[in-house]
Amino acid sequence: MKRFLLAIVLLAFTAASEAPAAVDLERPLSRAVKIYGAGGLKGLPAYGVGLLIGDGGHVVTVRSHILDADPVLVVLDDGRRFDASLVGTLDRHGLAVLAVTTDGVGLTGYDPAEFAALPPAGTPLWASGNMYRIAAGDEAVSVQRVTASYVGPLQARRGRYDVTLPDPVIVLDGVTNNPGAAGGPVFNPAGRPVALIGRELRHATTGVWVNYAVPLRQAAYDLERVLDDPSAAALPPADEPEADTGTATLEAFGLSLLPDVVRRTPAFVASVTAGSPAAVAGLRHDDLIVSVGGRTTGSVREVRQAFATAPPREPVVIAVRRGARLVTFSLERR
């Protein structure tokens, strides 16, 4: 029997939608898998999450210490358990691909072509994760409703080390980066995968814990290549970038700054060598350098770094605060 439903809808005066409507996550969540691996001994969480991709039993997750175990254990939402080993890592994206030992069982996942494009800030998202190992056995991972807070590159730190993620990431406004959430797929309002939750990081300059996710779409091409030919993945992690050799020093321009005594010593000009490029340009004692080459510099350390990495053979443009004004100078090279 066909039923008719009569509904009288009173439209509010504002067309604004006060809350996001529900999204059907049954199928997306059935493709999120729990991963158990290494880490327990060091007091780190030994579990995370991944997303099934392709139809050959592959899982994409974030690169982390969990994968130091071989094999790792992959558990589906229906409780089926499989061994899986690392196929390779996509270092540029911070992602890793696992191959599940399926023993002939078919496991269907997302085609990387289905990954959604980067959502603009303000988009509601659904972030999944196995935080605090709450989903045991035949349970799906849990989901949080969050908002894409910021989309772009991120300077962060892990412990005392600076970590810069040059490719855009998605910062979320919920507390998603919990133990066990790493690798959890994040879905958009259409239920399509957008990103995987990253590891715990602090924002480099504010020290705030940042909850971020690594977008999948940018990695789709590389992931497809790995699915086609697992040997395409780069196994060894990239070397640490070499220290800047530097193309310029402050002293070469005739500038000397206040001694760098604390982490954020302001870059006040202590003295300017007579006849130097800085003197010719018009810099003075007590000018406060606030930007070098278009980059805001908050401290002596940042000013030195910016000078060291300024493009060679070009004048260095700096801005100083003099009284209540910002004044720009171009320092010629000799």
Place this chain on the structure above:
Amino acid sequence: MCVCVATTNAGPIVGDPGEFGSTVRAAVSRVAPSVVRIVPIGGVDAASEGVGSAGLRAESTVGPTTGLVVTADGLIVTSSFALLGSPAALLAELPDGRTLAATRVAADRSTLLTLLRVDPGDTPLVPATPARASSATVGRTAVAVGRAFSRAAPNVSTGIVSATERMRGRAVQTDAKISPLNYGGPLVDLEGGVIGVLTPIGVGGAGVSFDLERYDSGIGFAVPLTGVLESLPELAAGKDRLPGLLGMTFRGGTPLIGEPVVGTVRPGSPADAIGLEPGDVIVSADGKPIDRQVELLIALGTKYAGDAISITYRRDDETRRGEAELAPELVPYARGYLGVVGEDTRARQGIVVKAVDPDGPAAAAGLVAGDVIIGIGWEGKFLRDVAAMRARMAATAPGEKTEVQVDRPSGEVDGFPVILTEVSAAPFAVRTAETPAAVITDTLTVDDFEIEGWTLTPEGDSPVGLLVFLHADGRPRRDEAIAAFRPLAASRGVAVVGPTAGVDGSWKPASVRAVTAAVKQFREGRALDGGRVAVVGIGTGGFVAASVAFAERDLFRGLVVCESSPRLGVPPNDPDLPLLVLRSDRRRVPDDDGFLTALRGEKYPVAVRNPAAGDVDGDGPIDLEDLAPTLGDWIDGLPRL
């Protein structure tokens, strides 16, 4: 209005979940031109250096934060958090690509917002538009906007309005994620109208402060923009707005359920000018009825120094009314001093004198140990109730005349006129117990903190005094300290807790929390005799001791600092929470010692125990065997009147 007919077969009706996102994005793009990035240049990095109380509480770095344009000609409001690290300069990065130098104009120290000014030249700024009043309704969607990550794009976090008139009426509460990434930015409604400016406002009162610990717990605050705009003329003229202080405390109870009975009144304060006295019951403030303490706090929360307040109160059966202008600060508090250590006695309805300060006014007047104070009078009127006597004493000032009535051991009742002096912090002899108690030595471990140490506890379960001992770097040895303090524990009924600094043996700013946790943990195991609680620190331990004493003002009554002059902010003295300070060194302490000068400025009683005559300018470390007996007398003498 329209009538729609919908048909359906099965399954849920799924709307377009993306629509909410586009509504949010539209709201953000409407306010975005008014949201600027504030970049501090230089300044203290609280995360790595941990200085002062701010550094101890905020374990975050003060980095880029957010500001909100309020006038086209260059006024920008931001959270005072942006200036927490005392940066050498501030830059405002505008969404249109310009970077301008920003100067501080004035601050509102009640709402913790700071007004900045930039010179926009010929291109005016885009001021934010206030939301309509109905947007600040509990349950309505609210969007927090910041510009901390990059100039190019604002950062967004969504939630609802959780409450209004929070934090003593000063703020709207939201569950959108509020953090240093959007402090100073707007909380907007779905039309992009600004409900308020985000700031980590704390509960405050006299010590209005940041509350940074809540930033990821779903409790954020925004100061209503309409109020900010009303205060603009005053702030733009360069005048800081200060919270309005009344200068009284309540007697007992908690703010939420406590009766509004006046406990103490600061001499010379607006409360004093109104005519309030201890024991009066507040009936209304500015015509609004006051039934509980919190209602007066809320009435004061939105008022500023210079604002008038009218208070109606009840004394006995009479209703009175008084009016005064709220004060920006209270005259540092110094109470009057009788010079006795007393114990309340119910049996004889008075205060038994246990010891008399030989240099105090009571001794001069002829009071002796064993007398029972049964009344304290002013102008011929005597207070008889023990609690009332103590409260009245706390509200006296040095130089005040009073009359003390005592019941003498001989059975006579005598009256003594006394002129009160300033409180002395000097040690004097207080009799010890006749039979020493057995003392239990134990190891101290504190849950969740890398701190260990030792404890000496008098056996039994009667309430004990408490002395927290904080060593200098690497000395004294644990066994030396235990040997020096054991007699004190045995004969004075004082437990001694000796935390030792973490791995490398030296104290760090973070140790303050660990020591505080150690003290709290000890209190859970043994009842304390609240009047006799002190902390002593030698060398670097002196800094931690002072920090702990100021952080836990309701617990500590005494602070002893040796071989150290801690450089930290001294909070104002508080009539309800007396704190005596003793400085004891082997060397002579210079008269202009910075810490002692700061303490005297805030009217804390301070005593210096200089070296004995034969040992002037001794150079060695402090001798605990010499100090400990004096500390015994001093701790017993802390509850002095």
